[in-house]
Amino acid sequence: MIAYVLRRIASLVVVMALVAMAVFLLLRLAPGDPTAIIAGDNATPVQIASVRARLGLDDPLPQQFYRWATALLSGDLGVSIFSNTPVAELIGQRIEPTLSLAFATLLFAVPVAVLLGILAAWSAGGVADRLAMAISVAGFSLPGFVVGYFLVYVFAIRLKWLPVQGYTPISQDVASWASHLILPALTLGLAFIALIARMTRTALLDVLAEDYIRTANAKGVSTLSLLLKHALRNAGVPIVTILGIGAAMLIGGVVVTETVFNIPGIGRLVVDAILKRDYPIIQGVILVASGVYVVINLLVDLSYTLIDPRIRS
Amino acid sequence: MGTTRRGFLQAGVATILGKPAMVAAQSSQPSRTRTLRAVMQGDLRSFDPIWTSASITSYHGAMIYDTLFGVNEDMKPQPQMVGKYGVSDDKLTWTFELRDGLRFSDGTDVTAADCVASMRRWAVRDGFGQHMFARVTDTAVKDAKTFTVVLREPYPLILDAFGKAGGPLLYIMRKKEAETDPMQQITAYVGSGPFVFNMQETKQGASYVYDRNQNYKPRSEPASAMAGGKMAKLDRIIWDNVADDQTAVAALQNGEIDFFELPPIDLVDQLEADKNIRVEVLNSTGQTIWARLNSLYPPFDNVKARQALLYLINQQDVLRAAIGNEKYYRTCGSYFGCGVPMENDENTQWFKEAPNKAKAKQLFQEAGYDGRPVIILQPTNFAVFNTAMQLLAQWLREIGVNAQLASSDWGSVISRRAVKEPPEKGGWHVFPAAILSEAASNLMGFVGHAATGANAWFGWPNNERHEQLRDKWAKSEPEGRLAIAKEIQKNAWDFVPHVYMGQYTRPSAWRANVRGVLHMRELMIPFWNIEKT
Numbered sequence: 142m143i144a145y146v147l148r149r150i151a152s153l154v155v156v157m158a159l160v161a162m163a164v165f166l167l168l169r170l171a172p173g174d175p176t177a178i179i180a181g182d183n184a185t186p187v188q189i190a191s192v193r194a195r196l197g198l199d200d201p202l203p204q205q206f207y208r209w210a211t212a213l214l215s216g217d218l219g220v221s222i223f224s225n226t227p228v229a230e231l232i233g234q235r236i237e238p239t240l241s242l243a244f245a246t247l248l249f250a251v252p253v254a255v256l257l258g259i260l261a262a263w264s265a266g267g268v269a270d271r272l273a274m275a276i277s278v279a280g281f282s283l284p285g286f287v288v289g290y291f292l293v294y295v296f297a298i299r300l301k302w303l304p305v306q307g308y309t310p311i312s313q314d315v316a317s318w319a320s321h322l323i324l325p326a327l328t329l330g331l332a333f334i335a336l337i338a339r340m341t342r343t344a345l346l347d348v349l350a351e352d353y354i355r356t357a358n359a360k361g362v363s364t365l366s367l368l369l370k371h372a373l374r375n376a377g378v379p380i381v382t383i384l385g386i387g388a389a390m391l392i393g394g395v396v397v398t399e400t401v402f403n404i405p406g407i408g409r410l411v412v413d414a415i416l417k418r419d420y421p422i423i424q425g426v427i428l429v430a431s432g433v434y435v436v437i438n439l440l441v442d443l444s445y446t447l448i449d450p451r452i453r454s
Numbered sequence: 455m456g457t458t459r460r461g462f463l464q465a466g467v468a469t470i471l472g473k474p475a476m477v478a479a480q481s482s483q484p485s486r487t488r489t490l491r492a493v494m495q496g497d498l499r500s501f502d503p504i505w506t507s508a509s510i511t512s513y514h515g516a517m518i519y520d521t522l523f524g525v526n527e528d529m530k531p532q533p534q535m536v537g538k539y540g541v542s543d544d545k546l547t548w549t550f551e552l553r554d555g556l557r558f559s560d561g562t563d564v565t566a567a568d569c570v571a572s573m574r575r576w577a578v579r580d581g582f583g584q585h586m587f588a589r590v591t592d593t594a595v596k597d598a599k600t601f602t603v604v605l606r607e608p609y610p611l612i613l614d615a616f617g618k619a620g621g622p623l624l625y626i627m628r629k630k631e632a633e634t635d636p637m638q639q640i641t642a643y644v645g646s647g648p649f650v651f652n653m654q655e656t657k658q659g660a661s662y663v664y665d666r667n668q669n670y671k672p673r674s675e676p677a678s679a680m681a682g683g684k685m686a687k688l689d690r691i692i693w694d695n696v697a698d699d700q701t702a703v704a705a706l707q708n709g710e711i712d713f714f715e716l717p718p719i720d721l722v723d724q725l726e727a728d729k730n731i732r733v734e735v736l737n738s739t740g741q742t743i744w745a746r747l748n749s750l751y752p753p754f755d756n757v758k759a760r761q762a763l764l765y766l767i768n769q770q771d772v773l774r775a776a777i778g779n780e781k782y783y784r785t786c787g788s789y790f791g792c793g794v795p796m797e798n799d800e801n802t803q804w805f806k807e808a809p810n811k812a813k814a815k816q817l818f819q820e821a822g823y824d825g826r827p828v829i830i831l832q833p834t835n836f837a838v839f840n841t842a843m844q845l846l847a848q849w850l851r852e853i854g855v856n857a858q859l860a861s862s863d864w865g866s867v868i869s870r871r872a873v874k875e876p877p878e879k880g881g882w883h884v885f886p887a888a889i890l891s892e893a894a895s896n897l898m899g900f901v902g903h904a905a906t907g908a909n910a911w912f913g914w915p916n917n918e919r920h921e922q923l924r925d926k927w928a929k930s931e932p933e934g935r936l937a938i939a940k941e942i943q944k945n946a947w948d949f950v951p952h953v954y955m956g957q958y959t960r961p962s963a964w965r966a967n968v969r970g971v972l973h974m975r976e977l978m979i980p981f982w983n984i985e986k987t
Contacts, residue, residue, distance in 0.1 A: 172862065172866050172869065172870070173862075173865050173866040173868070173869035173870070174869060175865075176869070177868045177869045177871075177872045178865060178868050178869075179505075179506070188637060189872060191637055192637055195637065195638070223499040223500050224499055224500060224501070224658055225639050225641060226658060231658060231659070234657055234658065234659075234660075235659065286698075290700060293701070293704055294704075297704065297708055298704055298707060298708060301708070304708070304710060305701060305704040305705045305708050305710055306696060306701045306702075306704070306705050306710065307694070307705075307710065308660070400697045400698045400701075401698050401700075401701055402701065403694070403695075403696045403697070403698065403701055403705075405657060405659050405660030405661075405695070409659065409697060410659055413497060413499075413659060416835070416863055416864075416865055417499065417865055418865055418869075
């Protein structure tokens with residue numbers, strides 16, 4: 142087990158290195174750079190060239206990459222070209238809203254989705270199953286911003302129960318922090334419920350057809366115990382997989398929801414940076430996000446061993 | 455003695471009653487009634503208003519810095535930080551003395567040395583400053599409050615330059631910040647203006663906080679645009695970066711924000727119907743949509759091809775598609791824009807005839823157009839430009855021109871428009887811009903007016919007569935400028951450095967309890983003078 146974990150950590154380093162190279166190259170090869178934006182409308186060609194030289198953008202690509210990579214190895218993600226703020230500081234400022242939104246979404250979506258999936262599988266073909274799957278289809282089909290605007294209209298503007306937008310740090314006011322997360326979590330959660338409920342239903346249906354389930358039923362095991370203790374645990378691997386993918390996506394930043402609800406998270410940070418070609422921010426955020434994906438994948442793989450003892454061996 | 459139920463309850467009540475006092479003592483945030491939350495036109499990405507000409511950074515500059523002169527609502531420069539000033543009889547030496555009691559937000563005095571250093575840094579980056587400083591032989595500090603500007607020839611526009619309200623403005627910084635290389639950003643923001651930038655409370659990308667500057671000494675006159683008394687009547691101004699317009703509208707209606715600089719035109723009706731919200735145009739002359747032409751390569755290296763576009767463009771159609779609400783747009787044939795002092799109708803026969811596709815087609819043929827692709831840069835993330843360029847491309851195709859749209863984001867357009875290579879090698883033929891009508895009416899205020907060929911703004915038009923007339927305009931007294939402007943326009947619509955696609959304004963919206971919002975014919979929102987009832 143330890144050897145397995147160490148191998149996975151080693152692969153994390155390789156993956157991060159490949160991501161770093163890919164992101165660096167893609168940015169440099171894409172049209173446009175920040176020079177013209179920085180130099181401004183009144184800049185002469187000499188001034189534009191001077192800005193490009195000062196930013197090191199006219200150096201050969203391997204040299205630029207070496208400079209960035211060596212700084213990275215010492216933990217320096219660089220400084221925003223436009224705001225002069227360290228990238229690590231910007232990510233640090235934005236990570237709390239993103240993590241809060243991810244936490245709130247999963248807190249809401251996972252129990253609802255799993256229950257919905259269980260219900261659908263247990264009553265397969267019945268009314269409850271069709272209702273659950275209809276909700277699932279709606280969750281997939283409705284664009285996030287439509288759901289968001291609708292929730293804002295009903296709960297913020299008409300009922301005035303919740304705020305329209307914004308984010309309050311948890312350290313400032315817990316109640317305000319929570320109230321600002323409800324609507325965005327509901328918006329994002331709908332899509333996750335759709336995904337997780339379907340996966341739960343499918344995985345459970347496979348398990349419920351197994352002989353040991355029929356045996357447990359014949360032995361008089363209660364429905365609840367049958368579903369939760371016998372069936373769900375055996376269906377856990379694909380469900381945990383999709384949960385891991387979903388969590389990684391949330392932490393990577395969900396731009397549309399962050400934009401609709403004005404949550405200053407990682408997603409908006411990187412989109413803003415892309416539009417103005419702020420290379421250090423783009424590189425830093427993508428690197429951090431890819432690291433998060435890899436770590437979460439590792440945790441998901443390790444969780445399999447907890448769910449299914451056969452995998453442990 | 456043990457705790458009794460009554461004692462326990464009494465302790466609990468005391469705790470509850472005592473709590474608000476403790477909270478008040480801990481709170482350093484101004485109350486909601488003393489705070490204004492605003493959603494501005496974009497995110498504040500840079501805090502150096504000299505390093506970048508971005509409008510939002512100019513607004514930021516106006517919050518924390520003051521200027522030597524400021525334009526009033528008639529766009530006339532008035533002394534602001536300057537108390538007394540004068541010019542020598544030969545009009546070559548200007549002397550400026552600062553008002554008493556001017557201090558930076560850190561409590562230090564504003565001195566003449568700060569002003570001279572700020573002026574020099576600004577002049578490197580600003581087109582107006584560059585033009586002026588080409589005629590400056592010396593700037594000297596005479597004493598703590600007095601400095602001079604010595605010229606090699608009279609320059610009547612000096613006060614207009616000092617008081618310009620389009621970015622970069624001549625903001626007065628401390629000498630140590632002002633001595634920063636103009637191509638690099640300053641890192642400290644100690645200002646001379648009515649507000650202090652609260653870096654501690656600011657969260658980049660989310661919210662930017664300004665607190666009233668206790669050390670600021672406003673003038674005694676009433677506020678008028680960038681002139682007069684800049685009284686900060688609120689304790690705190692917060693700029694919230696709300697990227698989604700619909701969300702900002704909802705937040706305004708819900709009272710979560712107090713001011714929205716540029717609500718989308720299609721949602722203005724909704725805001726106008728809300729009795730808790732006021733909707734007004736603050737900049738009555740607005741902006742003009744330019745289609746800038748590349749004069750280096752065919753077909754637009756030929757004047758007839760450029761003239762063809764004057765007859766091709768239907769401004770009414772562009773504005774109807776791009777803006778929609780006719781309350782907020784007008785067509786205009788003046789080179790200087792409409793509703794501005796230099797507006798005139800010299801050489802505007804094309805405007806009266808347009809659209810005239812037959813004439814446009816004929817002119818293109820006379821230009822010897824050979825069917826090559828005409829590359830039009832189309833920024834898809836700017837709705838007005840996106841629409842205008844699509845219409846232009848379609849009209850060109852209708853007269854037989856092989857128009858091709860190069861779709862991208864605005865950042866790519868900015869990068870590509872600087873490329874001087876042939877269009878088929880990464881260059882371009884046409885790109886859009888929106889120029890403030892006040893800037894367009896000032897031949898020195900906007901770099902796009904120069905026709906100096908390779909040294910001109912993107913498009914690189916070259917016309918000696920235009921430059922001679924510009925120079926003449928710059929040297930003339932105010933009362934003589936309109937006559938020169940007519941000559942300039944007559945010549946400009948002959949050699950056609952760019953074409954106009956319509957003039958438009960955008961209203962701002964704010965809560966009805968917000969008072970004192972200043973009107974200004976520039977892209978600037980002054981937050982002094984504003985209060986909440």
